[in-house]
Amino acid sequence: MQIGVPREQESNEKRVALVPDDVKKLVRMGAEVCVEAEAGRKAGFSDDLYRGAGAEISAERSKLLAESDVVLRVRKPPEDEVGALKKGAIHVSFLDPFNETALIESLRGSGATAISMEMIPRTTLAQKMDALSSQANLAGYVMVILGCSKLPTILPMMMTPAGTLKPATVFIIGAGVAGLQAIATARRLGAKVVAFDTRAVVAEQVESLGAKFLEIDLGETGQTKDGYAVELTPEQRNKQLEGQKKQIAESDVVITTAQVFGRKPPVIVTADMVKEMKPGSVIVDMAAETGGNVEGSVPGETIEVNGVTIIGNGNWTNVVARDASVMYSANLRNLIDEFWNEEAKEIALDFENEIVSGCVITHGGEVVNETIKNLNK
Amino acid sequence: MQIGVPREQESNEKRVALVPDDVKKLVRMGAEVCVEAEAGRKAGFSDDLYRGAGAEISAERSKLLAESDVVLRVRKPPEDEVGALKKGAIHVSFLDPFNETALIESLRGSGATAISMEMIPRTTLAQKMDALSSQANLAGYVMVILGCSKLPTILPMMMTPAGTLKPATVFIIGAGVAGLQAIATARRLGAKVVAFDTRAVVAEQVESLGAKFLEIDLGETGQTKDGYAVELTPEQRNKQLEGQKKQIAESDVVITTAQVFGRKPPVIVTADMVKEMKPGSVIVDMAAETGGNVEGSVPGETIEVNGVTIIGNGNWTNVVARDASVMYSANLRNLIDEFWNEEAKEIALDFENEIVSGCVITHGGEVVNETIKNLNK
Amino acid sequence: MEIVFLAFILILSIFLGFELINKVPATLHTPLMSGSNAISGITLIGAIVSAGSDHELIATILGASAVAFASINVVGGYLVTDRMLGMFHKKKLEGKK
């Protein structure tokens, strides 16, 4: 069975779907791995490393796509490459299935088995395949590093002969995986960290990292069985905005990571609030590229508004492309490993399995995923 | 007595010599403070803030220079402005007196009392005025933040469902004030930190921050009474290079802060060593602008050599311009405070005082500083 | 032989006394002092015997006053100790989260 790894096409994508270490493991399991030339260069993995790990290097992208039984990528496939897939191939990547209706449709049409890495269920068992977590985790780290490289002050407190520098206050909105890692990183650097999330269970987690949880009484807020947040009512949203106002004005760095699974991220920092902030403050909007948590943030750019820097770069994990690739690749390898048939040396998806039924979107010309099916209705 | 604060002229200089808080204190002591318009803008201090603190804002630079009894700056004065000083004025700034022979000469000629902030003695008593320390300290922090924003991996160790990410190794050469703060910051972020310095006393200090000291037997190395390093013999230098080789090759980030007071910084990372480093590694050369500790570093720029990023930006403290200004300003205020004559409400320098004799370079048309005088012979 | 017995008993009691008190928190210093002070009122039983026996009158008088004084010590001592500890107890309970 051949596993193919095409080079990512987006110019700002440095990651690669499979790293040499995992190539080695897959080859040992009995797979053939074919990697497009230069696929790993930007992440710091040369073709030689892949060759050394037992992969074949192919310069012909279309051949690679046409011959592989399994195709592994980071980003969703360009629509024009869907047709190039081998019949019945398994295609694994991020897909954004809630929004990419057209893409899903063409994948369905092509007869490929499309696995969406976003849709891996959030169970303890599936955690090793959960790429959303692994990438969000790194993003949390990166956002803090970028944020504090733009700040005109330092994060930690310092009592020095030339006076005492107060610790910077970092306010993190949304304490999911990315938010928690951001909390941890900012705390490591000595900042005073305050965090908020709509899910009440998170308060304990925030405190378990030594940070303070901002209490805002929103009334009943929900959480899906996968641990995702439920969208707020307009009333609750107003309460939240009101409750955060003061904290945002007092903060030196605000990092927003709020997401509602399957929907556009909520706007939680308004232009008014930005205006209230001290000049020199920094806002990092994790969601800038998918709609933005911050009013006025520009996708892909770092801008200044009234002296406040708003970082909307997106693409966070590409800053630490090597580690991000290592983790994504491990997620994919764990996925393959989990469903590997040792006899046949191939992937055998068991559609009874909760993980499979969760993450496979199309199969055999049908949209098989319940959530996505219902979405289209 | 009027204290004047002209706006810094260099385009990449964001700091300001006096911040509003200290203006307030000086005014309370009985001084008049005059600040050039926009002087603090880049550091985040508006003219209004200065006004509120009791300063006069002046748009006419030449008038300000001509009327002030004391002029405070960050950078050395442009030679053409030396003549504009009031007769007998005290001029306080960094001066780089070891290299700026011409500037010193014109300062001497102008009859001004020129104080060089580099020359504040390193005694416990004078520490509050020691701007070299206060700025180096911030530079140490900044270098780590910049270094790790360029690194394709994260600094801390992470044991995650998608595998274990090893901690990055940070090697810090030169553990003076900047080096120690760099150690502390890198350690905070969870890196494995190794440090080296030619002064043996430093080993304990490195370990007091929880980092490892690289033992290289250089034989006898010295230290001046101010705690500065003495230049190595060529033989010792070779030993050092030899001893660091392996550590540099193994490190993900190398930060060099080695200085020898009054001389060109030693080259301690050679082009060969750079070649041995893993692609993706990062080197931060603190001294790039004054000669460089790293062979191939370009002053003021971040370049890539064989996949290794070499950061030679310089101007480190400008990244955290606000805090840097606050500290520099506190140093200056402490200096003024120390020699303030409460009756006359003016500065009264006592040339018997060790601090004064250390930091005053020219006075009454003479070069009075012993070190600098001897230099010229 | 009796003296030997007595000596043994004395020595053993003293050692036991030394061993019994180990590390007492500051808040307990006064109650412990007061409580053991009450125990030292044990002299009461000696006083009772003196006061009740048919020796000279003076012995009886001495005994009777001894009984009175010792009773003050014993009764007052135990009660005061209990009051102190009651107070302490309440404070402790409040102090606990």
Next chain:
Amino acid sequence: MEIVFLAFILILSIFLGFELINKVPATLHTPLMSGSNAISGITLIGAIVSAGSDHELIATILGASAVAFASINVVGGYLVTDRMLGMFHKKKLEGKK
């Protein structure tokens, strides 16, 4: 009355015994056991009296064998304990930095 004295002494000794041993590190378990075992050989002095007194022969024989056995216990016990502790001491010294 003697029984009273004896009872007091017994009770006090037992309490004292309980109080004496507090928290013993694992390495000391065996030496402490061995050392207190040697003390229990105190029965030797009873044996000496039996062996030396002029009662029936059988008493003397019993006494003499008791002396022998008790001596083994006492002499052997103290020596073995000392050896163990010596060892331990050395190890500790090495262990310390």
Next chain:
Amino acid sequence: MNAAILINLAYIASAILFILGLKMLSSPETARRGNVVSSVGMLIAVVVTLLNQGIVDFTWIAVGVIVGSLIGVFAARTVAMTAMPEMVAIFNGFGGLASLLVGWAALYGTDATTFLAVTIVLSVLIGGVTFTGSIIAWGKLSEKMNSRPMLFTGQQIFNSILMLAIVACGVMFAMDPTNLMYLYILIGLSFVFGVMFVIPIGGGDMPVVISLLNSYSGLAACAAGFAINNLLLIVAGSLVGASGIILTKIMCKAMNRSLTNVLFSGFGSPKTGTKQVEGTVKPIVAEDAYFILEAASSVLVVPGYGMAVAQAQHVVKELQELLEKNGCEVVYGVHPVAGRMPGHMNVLLAEADVSYDVLQEMDQVNPRIDNFDVAIVIGANDVVNPAAREDEGSPLYGMPIINVDKSRTVFVLKRSMASGFAGVENPLFFKDNTRMLFGDAKESISALVREFG
């Protein structure tokens, strides 16, 4: 009378020395001196005893002392370091035997009152049990005998009859102390009883048994003291008796066993082989946990989300250092999903400055897990849930876990029996080798730290 008083005053001095000696013996710095102090006490006692006016003939004494001392010196000098515990056992047995003989000999020379007879019965009985019990213990330890628990059918009935017989003989003798018949039978029965007492106990538990027998031999000496009316015997004997019991308790704790369990577990045990059934939850307090940790030579720490909630990382580090100073190896086993975000444990442990060298991944610790004396699970739950390995129905089934249940002893530090993130019951808590240290993890560990005094 004057001499008698003098002797007794000297006895007081030796009693004091014994007390001091015992106290010093229980602390590492003073132990060796303590032994010397107590031996000086013994010397004084022996020497002044020779002044006893009842003593008319020193020959036998000399013979006994010389023979005994020679044997003692020889044995103590030549015994291999490793054979010391059994040597102590046999010494102890001789002590018991001596008390038996002294008690017996007390019969001659005075009129036997009931009181005397009772004391004689006690010293003979305890002495006899100590003697043969110690011999068996010695045999098991030195592997002259099979060290496994020895059981036979009817054992319990036999023992009951034996005890009845002993009581009967004792009573008969006490009522008629002139009838030596009962005494002889009693001696025989006590020997048998000593044997029966020790054979059902396994070799590994022998140290505890020896300690207990040591306590008995003290009591035997005490009884003999009553018999011959010697105060020092009473005092020293009961000191040893009482302190021996405490020591036995401490040793039991260090083995994570109760004394009853040690003494009688042999009886009820032929149940091995049946399938693991749900056990019971066994809580433990910090003090007892300390005794086990203090005796451990390798410890695995498995942190989980609860450590983070309790912010216990700093005290954990402190505990690590104390254990290491105590000569114990400490390793952290970090499960990849422990905590609530990737790398959660790393953040905390780095904050507490735990060296990266002692952090190990699941795959590194699992292969050697059965070599850890103790696994301390600090607020982890799902990541150590053996249901993931054993129970196909469990939602966790198939997830690799850290198999702490396979280490010798497991401490689980959590506040309640509540389940973890996955909401799954944890059979680990019910395993035989698991002890639950309930309470906030930070409090629990601080308490442990403070036990290391």
Next chain:
Amino acid sequence: MNAAILINLAYIASAILFILGLKMLSSPETARRGNVVSSVGMLIAVVVTLLNQGIVDFTWIAVGVIVGSLIGVFAARTVAMTAMPEMVAIFNGFGGLASLLVGWAALYGTDATTFLAVTIVLSVLIGGVTFTGSIIAWGKLSEKMNSRPMLFTGQQIFNSILMLAIVACGVMFAMDPTNLMYLYILIGLSFVFGVMFVIPIGGGDMPVVISLLNSYSGLAACAAGFAINNLLLIVAGSLVGASGIILTKIMCKAMNRSLTNVLFSGFGSPKTGTKQVEGTVKPIVAEDAYFILEAASSVLVVPGYGMAVAQAQHVVKELQELLEKNGCEVVYGVHPVAGRMPGHMNVLLAEADVSYDVLQEMDQVNPRIDNFDVAIVIGANDVVNPAAREDEGSPLYGMPIINVDKSRTVFVLKRSMASGFAGVENPLFFKDNTRMLFGDAKESISALVREFG
């Protein structure tokens, strides 16, 4: 005789209850129950004593008990919470007086042997001292008297003569117990001695004195026990005597004083007013330091470079938490130049997760420095060097320092007397209120932490 034995067996029971009661009294959880246990012991003792066959007339007993109890109940019930210590003092005095009376009464009824006479002398003497001593202590505490140390010229000579006289009277009476004259004089002298003993001691030290007198009253009861041949008095009295001494020692430690210093410091003190001279270095061990910290209600921690070298930040945090749990306020005073780089202390304290709220700058702590019970200087030296304030010749002169020398007690934790970065001798180490806790800072603090058991 049978009754006597029964009574004595009951006495044994009450002795056991006293022992248990005392043990329970020394731990917070059990203290209250302990007091009840010991009072039950007392009740048993009193009740069985009434069975004594020597007792022929209960009237006087009843009168005494009723009068005494009423007074006791009344006093104990009405006393203000704040006046309890002096109440204890006065109770204690009555106990001593009772022992004196019992001893005296023992003279009648039997033939006075020398032994009896000696015991009478002791009980009268100790009882008398306890009595008047306690009265004075009560007077000082309740401020019925001037609470300052009272001194007069010739005091020491007077006391010496007094003691000689007491010894002489005692000897005379022991030689001729029929001559009551000497007894009366002795009683008078012991009263005087009690007064002389306490007046030179200041009111602040009274608790220690009361504790000591309490121990004495135990000894008086013990002596009375010898006099009237009552075992329970001997046992209970000596228990109280011994445990009282330990308690006194503990209380002295908590005040950072030695007992001698408490008792006799009044004598040598009129030196106040002369200029501060170099004192001596006073080392302290962790155990003693614990007693002081345990009793402190506000503590200032001043970290320096040595804390960094020792990497003691984590244990410092742990100590902070223990102190706080003990109801003590803890503040960190961070000097701007402490350590070897700007913000050195911040890095470490943040690592140990010390909250920013408890970090204070030099200028914040100095104004309130004399309100700190204890300042713990952890490996700092130059930044707390009072020479910077006092000694114009010092290279540090003029640098603002943290004035720890002005707090009540200072602990300096360092390894030696070595100087710091500036190479300057530190007079702080020689100040009266300074104690040096030598050793690696981490070890020292760990030891302190472990003392909090």
